[in-house]
Amino acid sequence: MLRKILQKLIPDSAPVQPESLQAVLQEVETKILPGITHWQSPNYFAYFPINASIAGFLGEMLSAGINTLGFSWITSPAATELEMIVLDWLANLLKLPNDFHSKGPSGGVIQGTASEAVLVVLLAARDRILREIGKDALGKLVVYGSDQTHSCFEKACQLAGIHPENLRLLKTENYNEYALSPDSLDDAISQDIAAGLIPFFLCATVGTTSSTAVDPLHELGKIIKRYGIWFHVDAAYAGSACICPEYRHHLNGIEEADSFNMNCHKWFLTNFDCSALWIKDRNVLIQSLSTNPEYLKNKASQGTTVIDYKDWEIPLGRRFRSLKLWMVLRLYGVENLQSYIRNHIKLAQQFEDLVAQDTRF
Ligand SMILES: Cc1ncc(COP(=O)(O)O)c(C=O)c1O
Secondary structure (H helix, E strand, O other), X not given: OOOOOHHHOOOOOOOOOOOOHHHHHHHHHHHHHHHOOOOOOOOOOOOOOOOOOHHHHHHHHHHHHHOOOOOOHHHOHHHHHHHHHHHHHHHHHOOXXXXXXXXXXXXXXXXXXXXXXXXXXXXXXXXXXXXXXXXXXHHXXXXXXXXXXXXXXXXXXXXXXXXXXXEEEEOOOOOHHHOOOHHHHHHXXXXXXXXXXXXXXXXXXXXXXXXXXXXXXXXXXXXXXXXXXXXXXXXXOHHHHHHOXXXXXXXXXXXXXXXXXXXXXXXXXXXXXXXXXXXOOHHHHHHHHOOOOHHHOOHHHOOOOOOOXXXXXXXXXXXXXXXXXXXXXXXHOHHHHHHHHHHHHHHHXXXXXXXXXXXXX
C-alpha cells in the first residue's frame, strides 16, 4: 500500500481564494520540512551529500529570476553562449582533448541528469548505425557495459528500443577491482558478430556507483576502434576528481571516446540539476534529435552559424543551468575546487582507516 502521510495534512484541492505567504510558509515549516530528507545536512551520508553551495544557489536564484527558456540561440543568445563557454572551461579543467571543445565539430551541453546524457548519445549512436544498415536492423543491435554500469544505461536501452536480450552487462568479478575487462569485451563482441548481431555501443564508467571501479578506457578504446563502435564514458560522480592533476590519470584514454558525461550536481558544488555532456561529433546528435517546425524556424539557425541546444536534448524548453556552474567556477576558483575534492578524499581515507582498525567490521 502507498504510504501517504502528507495527504492527511493537506486539503484535497487547491484553494479557490489566494492565501497569505505567511500561512504557506508556516505550512512549509510544519508540514513539508518534517517530511524532507535533508541532503544538505552535514549529518547526511547517503548517496552524494551536500552537493550544493552558496555560489550554486545564487546562480540558481538568478536563473529562476531570469527564467529564460533558451532552446535556440536566438531565444537568448547569452544563455547558449555562456553554456558553450563554461563547458569549454570545464573541459579545459578536466584536460579533455581539444576535439570535445565547442570550437570544432564537437562541443558540450548541459543535460538535466546523467540518465538523459546517456540516453541522448545512445539515440545518436543508434540512429547513426541504422542510417547505414537500415531501420529493420534495430533488433540486431547490441550494447555493452559491465555489471557495475549504472542502471540508467539499462533504462536508456529500454527507451531506445534496444532488445533486452542484446544488453550485455559483462561480469567484472575476475578482473581488476570490478572494472570491465578488455578481453571479456573483445570476446563478447566477437561472439555477437559471429551470431549475426551488430555491436554498436559501449558505456564505460569512471567511478562506478556501487564499487568506484574505473574501466580501462585506453584498452577498451582500442578494441572499440577496431569494430567501429560508439564509445561513451560515464564519469557522473567521479569525474569531478579529475580536475586535480593527481587524479587526472583516471581519464587517460578519454581521447578514444565519442562522448563523455560528468554530473556537476554530484561532487562539484553545483545545485541539482547540472549534468555536463561532451560529444566529438555534435552533428550526429543533432541528426538524431533535431526537428524544425515552422514556429521554431529563424534566420540565425539557418546554416551552421549558431548552436540551438534544443537539438542536443529531449525537451524543447531548457533551464539556464550554465549560470550556476559559471558562478561556482568563478566564486570558488580552480584552486579552491581542487582543495575541496582533495579534502573529501582525505576524509574518505581517514574513514577507511577507522573502519580497517575497527574489529566490528
Ligand atoms: C556513475 C553514475 N552514472 C549515472 C548516474 C545517474 O545519475 P543521474 O541521477 O544524474 O541520472 C549515477 C548516479 O548516482 C552514477 O553514479
